[in-house]
Amino acid sequence: MSSTLQGLPGTGRFARGVHPPGRKSLAEEASIEVVPPPAQVVIPLLQHTGAPCHPLVKTKQEVTAGEMIGDSEAFISAPVHTPVSGVVQRDSVTTLPNGRHVKTVPIKTGGDQRSGEALWNHIYGGDWPTDGADRHDPQEIVNAVRRAGLVGLGGAAFPTHVKLKRNDAKPVDTLLVNGCECEPYLTSDYRLMLEAPRPIIAGALLAAHACGATRIVIAVEDNKLPAAEKLRDAAAGSDVTVTVVKTKYPMGGERQVVPATLKREVPTGGLPLDVGVVVINVGTAAAVAGAVLRGRPLTHRVVAVTGAGIARPKNLLVPVGIRYGELIDYCGGLTGDAARVIAGGPMMGFALGSLDVPVTKGTSGVVVLTHEDVAKAAETHCVRCGRCVDVCPLHLVPTKMAQAAKGRDWELARRYYLTACCECGCCAYACPASIPLVQLIRVGKAQMPKE
Amino acid sequence: MAEETEQQAQGAAAGEAAGRPAPALHVAPGPHLFDAALTTRRMMLDVLIGLLPVVAWAVYWFRFCAVVQLGVCVLSCVAAEAIFTAMRRQPVSIGDFSAVVTGVILGLSLPGTCPVHVGVIGGFAAIGLGKLVFGGVGMNIFNPAMVGRAFVMIAFPGLLAAGGYVAKSGGASVAAVTQATPLTDFAQNAKVAPLMDLLFGTTNGSLGEVSAAALLIGGLYLCFRRTASWEIPVSAAAGLVLVAGIDNLVHPGAQWTVLHHFFGGAFLFGALFIATDPVSSPITPKGKWIFGLAFGVLVMLMRIFSAYPEGVMFSVLIVNALVPLINRWTIPRPVGGPVPAAVKK
Numbered sequence: 001m002s003s004t005l006q007g008l009p010g011t012g013r014f015a016r017g018v019h020p021p022g023r024k025s026l027a028e029e030a031s032i033e034v035v036p037p038p039a040q041v042v043i044p045l046l047q048h049t050g051a052p053c054h055p056l057v058k059t060k061q062e063v064t065a066g067e068m069i070g071d072s073e074a075f076i077s078a079p080v081h082t083p084v085s086g087v088v089q090r091d092s093v094t095t096l097p098n099g100r101h102v103k104t105v106p107i108k109t110g111g112d113q114r115s116g117e118a119l120w121n122h123i124y125g126g127d128w129p130t131d132g133a134d135r136h137d138p139q140e141i142v143n144a145v146r147r148a149g150l151v152g153l154g155g156a157a158f159p160t161h162v163k164l165k166r167n168d169a170k171p172v173d174t175l176l177v178n179g180c181e182c183e184p185y186l187t188s189d190y191r192l193m194l195e196a197p198r199p200i201i202a203g204a205l206l207a208a209h210a211c212g213a214t215r216i217v218i219a220v221e222d223n224k225l226p227a228a229e230k231l232r233d234a235a236a237g238s239d240v241t242v243t244v245v246k247t248k249y250p251m252g253g254e255r256q257v258v259p260a261t262l263k264r265e266v267p268t269g270g271l272p273l274d275v276g277v278v279v280i281n282v283g284t285a286a287a288v289a290g291a292v293l294r295g296r297p298l299t300h301r302v303v304a305v306t307g308a309g310i311a312r313p314k315n316l317l318v319p320v321g322i323r324y325g326e327l328i329d330y331c332g333g334l335t336g337d338a339a340r341v342i343a344g345g346p347m348m349g350f351a352l353g354s355l356d357v358p359v360t361k362g363t364s365g366v367v368v369l370t371h372e373d374v375a376k377a378a379e380t381h382c383v384r385c386g387r388c389v390d391v392c393p394l395h396l397v398p399t400k401m402a403q404a405a406k407g408r409d410w411e412l413a414r415r416y417y418l419t420a421c422c423e424c425g426c427c428a429y430a431c432p433a434s435i436p437l438v439q440l441i442r443v444g445k446a447q448m449p450k451e
Numbered sequence: 452m453a454e455e456t457e458q459q460a461q462g463a464a465a466g467e468a469a470g471r472p473a474p475a476l477h478v479a480p481g482p483h484l485f486d487a488a489l490t491t492r493r494m495m496l497d498v499l500i501g502l503l504p505v506v507a508w509a510v511y512w513f514r515f516c517a518v519v520q521l522g523v524c525v526l527s528c529v530a531a532e533a534i535f536t537a538m539r540r541q542p543v544s545i546g547d548f549s550a551v552v553t554g555v556i557l558g559l560s561l562p563g564t565c566p567v568h569v570g571v572i573g574g575f576a577a578i579g580l581g582k583l584v585f586g587g588v589g590m591n592i593f594n595p596a597m598v599g600r601a602f603v604m605i606a607f608p609g610l611l612a613a614g615g616y617v618a619k620s621g622g623a624s625v626a627a628v629t630q631a632t633p634l635t636d637f638a639q640n641a642k643v644a645p646l647m648d649l650l651f652g653t654t655n656g657s658l659g660e661v662s663a664a665a666l667l668i669g670g671l672y673l674c675f676r677r678t679a680s681w682e683i684p685v686s687a688a689a690g691l692v693l694v695a696g697i698d699n700l701v702h703p704g705a706q707w708t709v710l711h712h713f714f715g716g717a718f719l720f721g722a723l724f725i726a727t728d729p730v731s732s733p734i735t736p737k738g739k740w741i742f743g744l745a746f747g748v749l750v751m752l753m754r755i756f757s758a759y760p761e762g763v764m765f766s767v768l769i770v771n772a773l774v775p776l777i778n779r780w781t782i783p784r785p786v787g788g789p790v791p792a793a794v795k796k
Binding site for chain 1 (some may be wrong): 473474475476477478479482483484485486487489490491495547587588589590677680704715729730732733734735736739782783784785786787788789790791
């Protein structure tokens with residue numbers, strides 16, 4: 001690897017971090033399959049960071065696929081749409097994997113549905129222009145993105161129209177499209193880059209025009225070189241640069257990938273916007289293209305169902321609102337030694353307490369781990385070995401932050417910058433004493449009195 | 452209630468469909484992956500493995516004295532931990548091997564001529580005063596083995612002073628303990644030991660300090676395994692070379708050179724095995740550099756200016772006392788800067 005990336009100030013690396021086994025081979029060769037429409041979808045009214053939506057439909061109302069069924073007046077929010085045609089049922093509540101209780105709109109599927117190859121082509125197929133993005137008005141792009149209910153598909157689910165809206169106080173010069181997918185096991189972004197590179201490029205160009213970026217970079221880890229090649233081919237002749245960065249966890253975090261490619265530090269407590277960068281996921285970029293060029297709302301997404309605890313790991317194109325249990329059944333069910341079902345990746349994802357929970361826009365994967373995978377030694381005392389300090393990518397001192405949280409010593413917590421922690425999990429991964437550092441830090445952040 | 456039954460039915464149905472009972476899933480907070488290769492116990496075992504060359508040479512060179520000394524120290528440390536934790540009604544902790552490590556290091560830091568009661572008292576002082584009084588493993592400020600050694604040094608000054616290393620005439624069956632230690636010889640008789648003797652360990656001294664080669668082999672193993680932070684021995688060596696180098700410049704033509712200081716005495720034992728104890732050393736990399744440097748400089752200052760034959764033990768205890776302050780001084784700057792002060796609306 002050369003010490004600088006072609007034309008970019010960064011070195012393709014960041015300091016510290018960990019190298020968990022990638023385990024991508026379980027699902028990386030499985031091309032995306034379209035799951036058949038389920039008998040019922042349960043649409044949560046909060047699938048994003050920000051204010052929840054209120055329902056726009058009534059019980060027993062008939063809806064068509066793609067219709068908006070929830071919206072909010074708040075700025076940081078995004079509407080929700082139904083992926084299937086059918087009849088609205090009485091609203092309900094569910095507990096999302098991150099612990100939030102949210103209202104839901106269940107819809108009983110009825111009538112003809114697009115499915116299989118036809119659905120794939122409807123969303124990702126056909127022609128995608130790699131020029132002419134500047135013919136669109138930036139505000140029109142932002143409006144189309146909001147109407148389509150787009151949120152970050154990398155996991156944080158931040159409303160995309162807020163990210164792309166031009167802000168004169170904070171000018172943007174670079175759009176960074178995140179194809180790193182640094183979590184072990186996950187392969188959904190990889191397969192999307194391989195199978196639908198053209199909408200990603202088209203969406204990147206539109207998003208850059210909307211936010212005012214003059215430079216467009218797609219960052220891909222070096223364990224996904226075939227995807228980088230496909231993207232380069234699709235981007236030929238356009239302004240999009242595809243760059244390969246070193247594989248390390250958590251390279252996909254914006255506080256790591258922005259310094260690694262552009263050599264700019266994202267300020268603590270701030271956003272990449274503060275250093276002139278907007279970061280979006282490759283899946284989000286593809287959805288931007290669909291929203292602006294075809295008026296398609298965000299109703300489906302690619303989810304990797306993988307892990308040693310699933311009988312047949314696959315990458316699936318699923319409708320939002322399908323249950324986790326239905327995805328697992330489609331992949332042959334759980335193996336006998338399955339121990340934990342995780343929504344998201346194994347480092348930052350949440351263990352599911354029930355398989356009846358619906359998939360949301362932010363669900364990037366379902367990882368089923370076995371007893372052997374999650375076996376952990378009993379917790380012992382911290383011996384101040386310093387390994388957590390050696391691996392923290394934000395240069396924090398996790399053992400001290402956890403100690404402060406445990407003892408509710410907020411002065412100590414402030415001294416060690418407890419609120420700067422991004423909860424990536426490198427420290428708990430490396431701790432020889434099996435101390436639940438991230439859990440203690442999370443509790444500390446929640447209990448720490450606001451200044 | 453109806454929901455629960457439905458879920459169980461779904462689970463059971465899935466299980467029946469597959470022909471086995473449905474697996475029980477459990478919930479836990481993330482991260483869900485662990486680097487299982489390293490546990491605290493494994494780190495302690497690593498230290499013992501790293502000490503094997505040193506112990507082997509001690510047994511070869513000091514013969515029976517070494518076996519008895521080490522056995523007594525280890526047994527008394529383990530016994531002390533068992534007794535004291537039982538007295539405080541805490542769970543049994545001797546399985547984590549930290550008491551064994553303390554016992555071996557204490558035994559190796561004592562001269563070969565020590566009578567048995569010194570080892571026993573040293574072991575109890577090390578575990579009782581050096582570790583358990585602070586709360587147990589991971590809580591102590593000072594290196595427990597050094598606390599034990601300091602206790603017996605002050606309690607039995609004759610046995611652990613410079614003269615104590617030489618066996619009384621007629622009492623020694625081992626040739627090793629009939630000569631003075633190299634540092635004492637140089638200080639009192641201006642006799643310079645050959646470098647090869649210091650390197651291989653054919654001199655007198657405490658059990659673990661004599662063979663520089665054995666210490667280096669074991670110490671490098673620990674650094675490669677990352678059980679010991681390499682920053683500490685490297686910066687300690689830098690501190691030693693700095694002061695010894697100045698000393699040599701001030702006294703040109705001296706036969707006792709920087710290398711003699713490096714290989715002789717307990718410096719290598721201290722820098723590689725004692726100062727690197729994680730509990731009593733800093734947690735930040737920058738802190739480790741400061742700690743090691745201070746240790747190396749202090750050892751040299753004591754060798755040059757004090758009447759003690761060996762400054763390692765006191766140097767370790769002094770820099771241990773500085774660790775909370777060093778940790779505070781070297782809090783790293785987070786990537787992206789410190790947390791900005793909240794803006795009052």
